[in-house]
Amino acid sequence: STARITIDPHFTVGAINRRLFGSFVEHLGRCVYDGIYEPGHDTADADGFRQDVIELVKELGVSAIRYPGGNFVSGFRWEDSVGPKSERPRRLDLAWHSTETNEVGLHEFSSWLDKVDSELMLAVNLGTRGTLEALDLLEYSNIASGTARADERAANGKTDAFGVKMWCLGNEMDGPWQLGHRSADDYGKLASQTAKAMRQIDPSLELVVCGSSSAQMPTFGEWERVVLSHSYDDVDYISCHAYYEEKNGDLGSFLASAVNMDHFIDSVVATADHVKAVKGSDKTINISFDEWNVWYLDRYHQVDKIEGVDNWPIAPRILEDVYSVADAVVFGNLMISLLKHADRVTSASLAQLVNVIAPIMTEPGGPAWRQTTFFPFALTSRLAQGQALEVKLESETYTTEVYGEAALVDAVATHDAETGRSAVFLVNRSQSEPTTVTIDISALGAVSVLDAQTLSDDDVYAKNTLDDPERVGLSANDSAVVGDGTITVTLPAVSWTAIELG
Ligand code: AHR
Numbered sequence: 001s002t003a004r005i006t007i008d009p010h011f012t013v014g015a016i017n018r019r020l021f022g023s024f025v026e027h028l029g030r031c032v033y034d035g036i037y038e039p040g041h042d043t044a045d046a047d048g049f050r051q052d053v054i055e056l057v058k059e060l061g062v063s064a065i066r067y068p069g070g071n072f073v074s075g076f077r078w079e080d081s082v083g084p085k086s087e088r089p090r091r092l093d094l095a096w097h098s099t100e101t102n103e104v105g106l107h108e109f110s111s112w113l114d115k116v117d118s119e120l121m122l123a124v125n126l127g128t129r130g131t132l133e134a135l136d137l138l139e140y141s142n143i144a145s146g147t148a149r150a151d152e153r154a155a156n157g158k159t160d161a162f163g164v165k166m167w168c169l170g171n172e173m174d175g176p177w178q179l180g181h182r183s184a185d186d187y188g189k190l191a192s193q194t195a196k197a198m199r200q201i202d203p204s205l206e207l208v209v210c211g212s213s214s215a216q217m218p219t220f221g222e223w224e225r226v227v228l229s230h231s232y233d234d235v236d237y238i239s240c241h242a243y244y245e246e247k248n249g250d251l252g253s254f255l256a257s258a259v260n261m262d263h264f265i266d267s268v269v270a271t272a273d274h275v276k277a278v279k280g281s282d283k284t285i286n287i288s289f290d291e292w293n294v295w296y297l298d299r300y301h302q303v304d305k306i307e308g309v310d311n312w313p314i315a316p317r318i319l320e321d322v323y324s325v326a327d328a329v330v331f332g333n334l335m336i337s338l339l340k341h342a343d344r345v346t347s348a349s350l351a352q353l354v355n356v357i358a359p360i361m362t363e364p365g366g367p368a369w370r371q372t373t374f375f376p377f378a379l380t381s382r383l384a385q386g387q388a389l390e391v392k393l394e395s396e397t398y399t400t401e402v403y404g405e406a407a408l409v410d411a412v413a414t415h416d417a418e419t420g421r422s423a424v425f426l427v428n429r430s431q432s433e434p435t436t437v438t439i440d441i442s443a444l445g446a447v448s449v450l451d452a453q454t455l456s457d458d459d460v461y462a463k464n465t466l467d468d469p470e471r472v473g474l475s476a477n478d479s480a481v482v483g484d485g486t487i488t489v490t491l492p493a494v495s496w497t498a499i500e501l502g
Contacts, residue, residue, distance in 0.1 A: 001435045003409040006392040007424065008443035009417070013388040014343030016414060019166075021381040022121065022349040023062040024291060025109070026070035028096050028356050032104050033315035034364045035354035036112060041365060049112050052368040056360045057116045057353065060374060061381035064119040064166060066290055066349045067109055071095035073171050074127025074179035078137045081105025082156050094179060097306035099314045106141070110162055120162065121290075121349070124194070126170030126187070127180030131194045138167070138201050166206045166347070168290065169194055169231075172213040172241065174223045184223045188230030195234035208237040208288045208347075215242065215264040224268055228275040228285065237288035237347060240268055243295035243357075244330060251326060251460070253402035255429040255494065258333040258410060260403065261292070265341045286344050291351035292334055294327045294373070295319070319356045323371045325472055325494065326460040332376030332496035333427045339380075339412045342388035350377060361466075369469035372462075375455050379474070379498045383423035386416030391424075398430065409435055409491070415444075421502040422447065428491035431460075435491045439499075442485030447501045449487060452480035456495035 025031055036057075039048035068076060075094045081102045082088075088102035113120050122141065124134040139149035141162040150161070172178050173187040182190065191209045198205055209231050212220045224238060242264055244257035265287060272285040304318040323331070338345050354360045359374040395409040411426040422444055428435045441447060454477040462472050479490040480499055491497055 001396045001408060001430065001433055003393065003395040003435055003437045004440070005411055005424070005437060006440040007389060007413045007422070009387070009389065009415040009422070010443070011390045013340065013390050016339065016342050016384055016386065016388050017346040018063045019347040020338055020342065020345065021062055021377075022064040022066065022290075022347060023353040024066040024070070024349040024351040025068070025353050026356065027068050027072045027076075027093065027100055028070060028352070029098075029318040029320065030315045030355040030362070031352055031358070033101070035356075035362055037104050037108070038362070038364060047108065047111060049115065050362065050368065053354060053360060053362060054115050056368055056370065057118075060359060060378050062116070062118055062350070062353065064121045064347065064349070065113060065353065066121040066123060066168065069095070069123060069171055071171060071178060073123045073125050076125050077129070078106065078125070078133070082107060082140070082153070092312055096318065097312060098316055099312045101314060106162070107156060107158055110158075119166070120164050121166040121168065122164045123168035123171055126173065126190055126194060127178055130190065131197050134194050135197055135201065138198055142202060165204075166208065167198065168208045168210070168239065169235070170210050173210045174217055174219055175213045184219065184226035185230070188227040191227065192231040192234045195231060199234070206237070207235045208239050208290065209235040211238040211240050211268060213241050215260065215267065221267060221271055224271040225275060228272060229278070232275050232279055232281060232285065233283070235285065237286050238268060238272055240264060240287055240289045241291035242289070243291070243293055243297060244334070245294060245296045245298070246326065247298075250401050251431060252398065253400040254330060255326070255431070256400045256403045256406035257330050258337040259406050261334055261337040262340065265289070265337070265345060269344050286346045287341070289338060289345050289348035291349060292338075293351050293357050294321070294323060294331055295357045296321050320361070321357050322463050322465060323373045324461045324463050325372055325455065325457045328372035328376055328455055328472075329427055329494055329496045331373040332380070332425065332455065333410055335376060335380045336410055336412045336425050336427065339384055339388045339414065339425070340390075363466055366466070367469065369464055369466070371464055372455070372472045375474050376496050376498075379453060380425060383498055383500055384414045384425070385421065385423075386414055386418065389413040389415055409437060419502070421500065423501065424499045426489075426491055426497045426499075428493060428495045430493050433493055437489050437491060439487040439489070440485060441487055441501065444501065448482055449480045450500040450502045452477040452489060452497065452499045454492065454495050454497040456492040460494045
């Protein structure tokens with residue numbers, strides 16, 4: 001089949017905030033322990049962090065990293081994770097039915113962030129704790145000196161404040177699984193009070209209030225309206241979380257997952273703007289899409305879930321999804337969706353970073369490798385600079401069970417006026433046919449294709465594993481050629497492509 005796209009640098013959606021390329025590290029499974037941190041590993045540095053993982057995280061190009069949860073944060077006492085390691089208590093982590101050793105805490109994680117050049121985005125526990133504990137953590141993190149908490153931090157080895165800007169007011173408080181799950185009214189009031197109190201310490205903080213855990217939640221839409229009606233003036237962002245998986249062998253619907261993400265974002269924007277109108281406010285609330293990925297959640301419930309009063313393992317192998325080419329194509333398409341909404345989605349976190357539903361996998365005492373999803377993230381993070389552009393797209397459609405008619409091709413473009421470079425990101429959702437796309441680039445002036453890379457495979461379920469860690473990768477797409485004000489490129493069936501122009 002064929003498709004047509006028109007790009008014009010004047011058709012801007014919005015500036016791309018680097019925070020769009022954030023990720024998420026939760027104390028969950030082997031994300032921290034036996035993931036980023038493995039003191040006995042050959043590559044471990046003096047602090048016990050694996051340098052092979054550090055190199056891969058840098059290559060991935062992640063901006064801010066959300067920490068320490070997730071569901072974990074709703075049972076977390078942050079004080080446990082600071083001070084001399086030998087005195088830190090072991091705790092039950094109820095969210096993941098594990099033992100938390102607290103060997104890695106705020107100080108260690110912050111020093112790891114320095115090594116990977118990423119910003120800390122901290123979540124406070126509004127599940128089993130409240131405003132006072134959030135204030136204590138903020139004082140500990142951000143006050144330079146001269147108060148009990150600031151001095152405690154200094155005594156624990158960090159004289160300078162951590163200076164954390166982005167704060168999440170709890171996690172998934174709409175979810176019945178969440179410790180301290182609340183109604184929208186109760187949570188909205190608590191979030192508003194906590195945000196106001198935190199701003200009494202520092203008005204310049206950027207605060208994220210919890211939106212829905214997914215667009216499928218029964219309270220979706222109403223949750224956002226009620227929570228924001230209480231907290232609109234106090235926060236800067238509302239969060240979105242979305243995970244997608246292929247269900248019942250329906251690859252066609254799975255490949256169109258970004259249709260759902262587009263709709264999800266549009267609905268939350270509409271709801272936030274509704275509250276804005278009702279309040280007559282001048283302020284606009286943006287979205288922090290602070291959990292997104294492909295996640296085979298059914299597998300978690302059926303295989304990974306740990307139970308037993310006497311069974312609380314340390315760093316168990318849970319949520320270790322192994323991603324296929326098809327998963328990576330959907331994943332790349334989710335990034336296209338985020339970019340298409342760059343005006344309102346100004347922060348996002350890929351959930352998660354290492355071992356747990358992650359682009360990077362590790363084996364204790366062994367290697368670290370890139371999952372299929374690593375490639376679209378790394379390339380999008382590197383190439384998507386400047387402004388996100390709205391593209392005029394004409395594509396054939398196909399019928400999906402879940403989303404009705406969906407376009408076969410989806411795309412977004414970016415343009416950086418400073419460097420003159422542009423990029424186009426595309427997916428072909430067809431399972432049977434390549435699609436030749438003609439891209440009208442006449443408005444960009446004289447440009448050439450600097451690079452074109454495609455992720456595809458004859459076996460859409462091919463994966464990178466410990467035994468075969470480089471089975472899947474990007475390959476140069478030599479079909480991308482410039483004609484008279486156009487580029488034509490052929491996208492293989494079930495593929496993701498990035499084209500760099502300059
Ligand atoms: O990312 C895994 C889990 O998914 C997080 O802990 C939780 O917030 C979400 O349900």
